[in-house]
Amino acid sequence: xFSLELSEEQRMIQDTAKSFAAEQxxxxxxxxxxxxxxxxxxxxxxxxxxxxxxxxxxxxxxxxMKRSAVTGAIMLEELAWGDLALALAMVAPAxxxxxILTQGTDQQKKKYLPLLLxxxxxxxxxxxxxxxxxxDLSELTCQAKKKGAGYLLSGKKCLVPMGSTAQSFLVYAAVxxxxxxxxxxxxxxxxxxxxxKIGERERNMGLAALDTVGLELAEVEVGGDAVLAGGPxxxxxxxxxxxxxxxxxxxxGVARAAQEYALEYAKVRVAFGEPIAHRxxxxxxxxxxxxxxxxxRLLTWEAxxxxxxxxxxxxxxxxxKLYTDQVVIKVTDDAVQTLGGHGYIRExxxxxxxxxxxxxxxxxxxxxx
Amino acid sequence: MISFEVxxxxxxxxxxxxxxxxxxMRKWARWADDHEHERCEEWxxxxxxxxxxxxxxxMTGGLSRKKKEDKPKEEGEKxxxxxxxxxxxxxxxxxxxxxxAGLYLAMPFMGLGGAAVAAAGTEAQREKFLKRFTxxxxxxxxxxxxxxxxxxxxxxxxxxxxxxxxxxxxxxxxGEKIFVTQGxxxxxxxxxxxxxxxxxxxxxxxxxxxxxxxxxxxxxxxxTKVEHKLGIRASDTASIVFEDCRVPYExxxxxxxxxxxxxxAMATFDATRPMVAASAIGIGRAALERCQELYEKNGGKLRYxxxxxxxxxxxxxxxxxxxxxxVSRLLTWKAAxxxxxxxxxxxxASVSKAKTGKAITWVTNKAxxxxxxxxxxxxxxxxxWLRDAKINDIFEGTGQINTLVVARRIFGLGSKELx
Ligand SMILES: Cc1cc2nc3c(=O)[nH]c(=O)nc-3n(C[C@H](O)[C@H](O)[C@H](O)COP(=O)(O)OP(=O)(O)OC[C@H]3O[C@@H](n4cnc5c(N)ncnc54)[C@H](O)[C@@H]3O)c2cc1C
Numbered sequence: 001x002f003s004l005e006l007s008e009e010q011r012m013i014q015d016t017a018k019s020f021a022a023e024q025x026x027x028x029x030x031x032x033x034x035x036x037x038x039x040x041x042x043x044x045x046x047x048x049x050x051x052x053x054x055x056x057x058x059x060x061x062x063x064x065m066k067r068s069a070v071t072g073a074i075m076l077e078e079l080a081w082g083d084l085a086l087a088l089a090m091v092a093p094a095x096x097x098x099x100i101l102t103q104g105t106d107q108q109k110k111k112y113l114p115l116l117l118x119x120x121x122x123x124x125x126x127x128x129x130x131x132x133x134x135x136d137l138s139e140l141t142c143q144a145k146k147k148g149a150g151y152l153l154s155g156k157k158c159l160v161p162m163g164s165t166a167q168s169f170l171v172y173a174a175v176x177x178x179x180x181x182x183x184x185x186x187x188x189x190x191x192x193x194x195x196x197k198i199g200e201r202e203r204n205m206g207l208a209a210l211d212t213v214g215l216e217l218a219e220v221e222v223g224g225d226a227v228l229a230g231g232p233x234x235x236x237x238x239x240x241x242x243x244x245x246x247x248x249x250x251x252x253g254v255a256r257a258a259q260e261y262a263l264e265y266a267k268v269r270v271a272f273g274e275p276i277a278h279r280x281x282x283x284x285x286x287x288x289x290x291x292x293x294x295x296x297r298l299l300t301w302e303a304x305x306x307x308x309x310x311x312x313x314x315x316x317x318x319x320x321k322l323y324t325d326q327v328v329i330k331v332t333d334d335a336v337q338t339l340g341g342h343g344y345i346r347e348x349x350x351x352x353x354x355x356x357x358x359x360x361x362x363x364x365x366x367x368x369x
Numbered sequence: 370m371i372s373f374e375v376x377x378x379x380x381x382x383x384x385x386x387x388x389x390x391x392x393x394m395r396k397w398a399r400w401a402d403d404h405e406h407e408r409c410e411e412w413x414x415x416x417x418x419x420x421x422x423x424x425x426x427x428m429t430g431g432l433s434r435k436k437k438e439d440k441p442k443e444e445g446e447k448x449x450x451x452x453x454x455x456x457x458x459x460x461x462x463x464x465x466x467x468x469x470a471g472l473y474l475a476m477p478f479m480g481l482g483g484a485a486v487a488a489a490g491t492e493a494q495r496e497k498f499l500k501r502f503t504x505x506x507x508x509x510x511x512x513x514x515x516x517x518x519x520x521x522x523x524x525x526x527x528x529x530x531x532x533x534x535x536x537x538x539x540x541x542x543x544g545e546k547i548f549v550t551q552g553x554x555x556x557x558x559x560x561x562x563x564x565x566x567x568x569x570x571x572x573x574x575x576x577x578x579x580x581x582x583x584x585x586x587x588x589x590x591x592x593t594k595v596e597h598k599l600g601i602r603a604s605d606t607a608s609i610v611f612e613d614c615r616v617p618y619e620x621x622x623x624x625x626x627x628x629x630x631x632x633x634a635m636a637t638f639d640a641t642r643p644m645v646a647a648s649a650i651g652i653g654r655a656a657l658e659r660c661q662e663l664y665e666k667n668g669g670k671l672r673y674x675x676x677x678x679x680x681x682x683x684x685x686x687x688x689x690x691x692x693x694x695x696v697s698r699l700l701t702w703k704a705a706x707x708x709x710x711x712x713x714x715x716x717x718a719s720v721s722k723a724k725t726g727k728a729i730t731w732v733t734n735k736a737x738x739x740x741x742x743x744x745x746x747x748x749x750x751x752x753x754w755l756r757d758a759k760i761n762d763i764f765e766g767t768g769q770i771n772t773l774v775v776a777r778r779i780f781g782l783g784s785k786e787l788x
Contacts, residue, residue, distance in 0.1 A: 002375065005370070005371070136675055136676040315673045319688060
């Protein structure tokens with residue numbers, strides 16, 4: 001029945017993610033961003049937390065924890081509060097593995113899920129976004145044409161997280177070029193496959209620390225056994241709902257980081273003889289941001305709850321993301337504004353959060369819970 | 370565990386009240402708007418018979434807030450069942466306001482005055498003042514009078530006074546109150562009462578302010594004006610003047626001494642602000658539903674799931690309206706649930722009120738805008754809903770005042786630093 005109290009387990013996971021974010025991520029976020037890389041040891045220790053791999057079924061040697069979108073959302077908010085690039089790097093393998101977990105064939109599960117149990121991050125990722133204006137999940141330009149028992153994949157992808165080192169890619173494409181979520185299929189492509197070109201490391205406005213690449217696929221041949229759910233299409237709508245919930249939670253994490261930072265700054269920065277927090281122009285802006293964060297979080301959690309309850313939640317997840325996209329943009333911008341000129345300088349993290357936050361309207365399918 | 374499942378008790382009340390809203394309120398909504406200062410007999414009588422049957426009493430009597438003496442919850446207590454009284458009330462208010470917000474405010478019930486007695490009164494006071502709302506022969510109203518011509522948001526600046534006559538042990542009230550919701554209904558048209566705020570000692574500032582239950586037709590109390598308004602016209606908004614108005618000693622709520630009385634009075638708002646938000650949500654939902662209906666009837670389709678850049682401007686507005694209604698409800702339910710669970714909710718109550726007041730004002734504005742001349746016409750209720758909704762960003766603390774509460778709480782600043 002209606003309650004907003006975290007369960008014991010949720011509190012534990014939240015605490016784990018929170019302290020990892022505060023102790024490991026936040027202190028190193030700036031350096032990672034400047035260097036444009038996430039250090040191996042950081043990635044490894046994030047992976048060791050086991051937050052992604054806990055759901056591997058027992059029969060495959062995993063912990064068999066029940067997947068919960070609400071719990072996942074709680075965890076991602078904390079990680080993104082620490083650093084968005086690292087949070088995304090950490091869930092990149094899940095972008096491949098979770099669709100396999102929920103929709104994959106037995107053979108696919110056996111082949112890939114145990115990789116999550118290794119001590120190093122599994123070299124798995126997914127390719128959803130395409131480098132076009134008006135990119136639409138329901139009208140992918142990447143296409144899969146039937147050939148024999150399998151498919152030929154052609155098209156371009158971008159923003160593929162951890163793509164430089166990934167071994168296996170789950171590539172989404174419109175089956176026979178037909179529009180609609182219901183006609184999207186997931187195709188497993190291995191590094192080195194003929195026709196697959198993995199691009200250079202991308203340079204984007206934000207997420208500098210995260211390895212993202214573009215893919216070019218020229219008639220890449222995918223066998224019938226490498227098609228998600230046995231093909232031709234999968235339940236792409238559901239996958240994207242999970243993704244939207246994840247992105248909503250991440251956006252709230254980034255926004256909260258910015259709002260909290262601005263709040264603390266406003267308490268100590270003195271102008272005209274008083275802390276700027278004493279002025280409503282500042283304190284009301286931050287109070288509004290606080291309320292919008294709370295709003296976005298509840299919308300996201302509600303959508304997550306519906307998913308956990310086995311509901312479709314397509315609309316709810318879509319609306320939640322639409323909302324949180326705007327929240328993170330407003331709040332990160334307000335944070336830069338609160339710091340004035342100092343907010344514009346890279347010594348303070350608020351400009352990084354603005355750059356990262358700006359991406360959410362583009363990040364379709366870039367995370368999952 | 371986090372759960373958004375609607376408790377059965379809440380769902381039942383929603384359903385029950387929805388029938389009433391649909392069957393009676395919608396029928397009279399336009400009439401009531403057109404006939405300001407007239408009473409809608411069918412509505413009042415329907416509600417009164419239900420109140421006497423205990424329905425409204427059980428709803429409105431249930432409002433609870435965390436009391437000072439309540440200890441923080443202990444581990445062992447965790448399993449204690451939450452009774453969802455505040456949540457049920459929020460659901461009922463949403464449905465009633467979906468029917469008609471003006472009629473909701475005008476229904477015979479204890480109102481804010483009663484809520485104050487319920488929250489701050491002693492057992493004896495509750496017995497004495499609240500019983501009438503379920504037992505009287507004829508409809509009864511209750512009201513709360515804080516606002517004065519010279520003091521609205523700044524409640525601590527009120528100038529009405531209460532002097533103790535040492536001989537008779539009576540309070541002598543003097544001053545003018547304005548904008549008293551159901552003020553005329555409470556003190557002139559029925560055997561109700563008004564809870565009036567007055568200062569025992571103006572030099573003491575906040576600490577000197579006390580609230581007094583003034584019974585209907587008390588000599589020295591006079592309704593001097595009933596306002597004409599933008600919306601919620603079914604509800605009377607009265608000016609009440611007190612001139613050497615004598616009130617029995619035991620009608621003071623809370624500690625009569627001059628010390629820290631203000632906080633207690635303000636705490637009533639923690640319970641009532643989410644209800645104001647709930648009222649706004651009902652109006653917003655009505656506007657949203659009607660707007661969606663007309664949009665779709667007109668061949669429009671809401672394409673959830675496509676790239677937001679490809680949505681039409683109207684689609685995007687409608688989706689944002691939907692989110693705003695949903696968000697408002699979630700924030701409000703959070704505040705109400707916290708009260709039910711015995712968690713201090715001062716911050717969340719103001720969050721729900723500030724956000725919802727603004728959000729629903731926007732939603733109802735958009736509804737009128739999207740439907741053009743149809744939205745602007747009195748053939749539809751949309752223009753009325755805009756007018757009705759606006760009050761929720763004004764009374765029980767304006768949007769700014771509730772934002773101020775939020776800001777002070779999150780910054781940890783007092784009223785001296787953050788004004
Ligand atoms: C229909 C109706 C019913 C009402 N019912 C009741 C009732 O039953 N009982 C009752 O006691 N009162 C009632 N009120 C009064 C209502 O609560 C007040 O109108 C409201 O609190 C605002 O006070 P004010 O009108 O004096 O505005 P003011 O206090 O003069 O405010 C004017 C503007 O200044 C802003 N402002 C004020 N102070 C600050 C500040 N510190 N920071 C930033 N902005 C600020 C306000 O937000 C507002 O926008 C009712 C009013 C109406 C219209």
